[in-house]
Amino acid sequence: MSLRSDAPHLAIDAPEAGQTRPTSPTGRPPVRARVVRVARGWWRWLTSMPTALMLLFLLALAAVPGSLLPQRPLSQSAVAQYFADNPQLAPILDRLGLFDVFAAPWFAAIYLLLFVSLIGCLVPRTLGHIRSLRAAPPRAPSRLSRLPRHAELSTDLGAEEALDVAEEELRVARYRVLRKDGAISAEKGLLKETGNLVFHLALLAMLISLAVGKLWGYEGSVLVQEGQGFCNSFQQYDTYSAGPLIDGADLSPLCVDLEDFQARYEPDLTPASFTGDITYSRALDGPDEQATIGINSPLRVDGTRLYLTGRGFAPIFSVRLPDGTELTDLSAPFLPTDSTTMLSEGVLKLPDLGAGRDQLAVEGVFLPTAADMGGGLLTSVDPRPLDPAVAIVVYTGSVGLDSGIPQNVFTLDQERIGRGQLERVGAANLRPGESLNLPDGTSITFTGFKEFAALQLSRDPSQLAVLISALAMLAGLLTTLLVRRRRVFLRPGDKVLEIGGLAQGGSAEPAEFERVVTGISTALAAAGPPDRRDH
């Protein structure tokens, strides 16, 4: 990891000895030279290790508000709530981009500076490493006894023979060996720097992959009731987000129908599994295929993924108007407000009941297993639909769907109730089959419920590249942390072989040096002159 531990590798602006800078008549260097010098100074500052460290800390610090303040991409409603709670502060924070930190220009500025700094450091370092991979190990220093590790082996072999034996031994131990001027230099562990560079290059590759995913990726979410379906187009999603370089025509032609949804629970009501049986086709008029998706098991089709991200109940109502008109199978998804009991809230808006007729809205809660808390107040005690009920309040008037202002489909506009545009005309707790009769003769019957699933369709063309980059980072990291770079030098003396060693980066490991010395010592003994061995 010590990418920049060495001396400055960007010595481009160090003037050659004796070289003079061109000067203007006033004695000051010309503007162009000064600009170049200042630019080089900045470049050197940007690519220095302390600057990179400061940028790393800045990046960490900049991420903090992203976890402490509500973020738009995670929860629009949490941000809206924050605006309501802090009307003075919120707009200021918003202008600073603090509700979408990871897309804020200043966040991008930090990591772009960091990556410019990284590139500025990586390029010369990589070139230098390639050179040193090709070059021979450095020549042995004159006094081996000054090295951190030092040993002397006595031998009866001649100088050249002793070096032959040692060279063979070092090569077997996978050292790169240079034999010159009656001495040996050997080097091992260049892989440490290779791993280091792989880690940082993979980091760059990951950033590029992430950018590609942001530009060409998309995802859309939709609530689908059992028996209904959707096709992959932006118009059909409740919410979607797409990269700037993707348009509707690029979406893969996938259509999905939710046939059946099941939720299973443990005896202690811990959710055990949620699954949806789906039918899908990959192309318009393509053959139908079956699949079951669930939590932790999405459907993967041609690079798009379909997830089951949530679930809930949609109560079904039928409405009989005073003139005898019967409207059946009216339902709307109610959102669970408590995942342990699946108590759910929602509203069924009926804007189109015929000419001249007031609109109707059925607001309320759905209780999968209702329990009476006394006083007509219901609550849910079980997430499974064992004894379902609804508690509803009915309004007539104008729900405002035609006003042109976007509406939340799960709630009624409270201001409309306050202004009298919606008038409360009745309330009741209903079990399946029970009806509420309104004063004007309209009757509303709770007939049952369907389950719905929240489905999300995603495509990220670069996520495999991100994974590969991440694994390459890990491989580089392990290599650079585990491999030690070391050098061993040998020079024969009079009936003696002198050995010196040094390790680069971190603590010198004595064990490895001892292993080398022992190995050479054993080899020398084995290769002793034949006449001695005979005796």
Next chain:
Amino acid sequence: MSDAANLASLADTLFTLTILAYSLATIAFAAELAFASSSRPKVLVATDGSEIPEARTGFSARAGQVALGITLLGLVLHGTVLLLRGLAAQRIPLGNMFELATAVTFVGVAGFLYLVIRTPRLRGIGLFVTLPVTVGMVLTGLFLYAESGPLVAALRSGWLLVHVTTVSIGFGAFLTSGIVSGLFLVRSRFDEAGGSAAGVNSRVAHRLPSAETLDRAAHRLVVFGFPVFTFAVIAGAVWAESAWGRFWNWDPKETWAFIAWIVYAAYLHARATAGWKGRAAAWINVAGLVVMLFNLLYVNLVSTGLHSYAGVN
């Protein structure tokens, strides 16, 4: 009582016994420090440049050995707690905050014992490992306790084993490393003051292993923990891709994991940079531990996000 309930209640008993063992070890380690020769440090240096530790008196040395033995016993009990929790619920015992905190302190103590095996001198920091671990486990038992039970649907994935195990191992290594770096800061300030500083700090400081030993031990643990933690984050991203529909969500837990990763990357860089190695790098390591603890406690207990599996109400 069913078998599962028996196992779970046995695990609870062993949890208490583990705390008891670590408490006794803490007392014995404290005795080792207290009865060590209280004269000014006489640091002896061997011919090869390595330091010979100050000789401890007979009682002190025996107290230290006893402390180490009890710590090892505690670690065995500690591991058994996790094993029984797993057997009781028929799953990996890493399904809630109680189990996660128990696993992290387990790895932290194991990391300490590993250091002592590698470098026996490091036994001298035992007090500063077993004391915070004991306090941490008492708090875990009081505030994070969760009944042994089945996993929620979202956690039923093979990635739970891969992701949470590696998070615990990385975190445990960072935990002990952060403590060692804290001790390094105490010791190196004492050294800088010429070994003559007054006060409680100095009375403890000169009985600590040398600054270099502490610095190297802290670094070794991060060198181990950082790749493990990196792998844990990658495994988490792979799991998130199949569970939540996106490999990275900037969920609060992910954001703080990102921050922690950057801080530890900065530590490894700083330790190899002139002007940063030594005290500045040690401060970064301590900051890393603060970030990890914040991520465990604040993010799970206070904020809400996708990682809300604490099992604590």
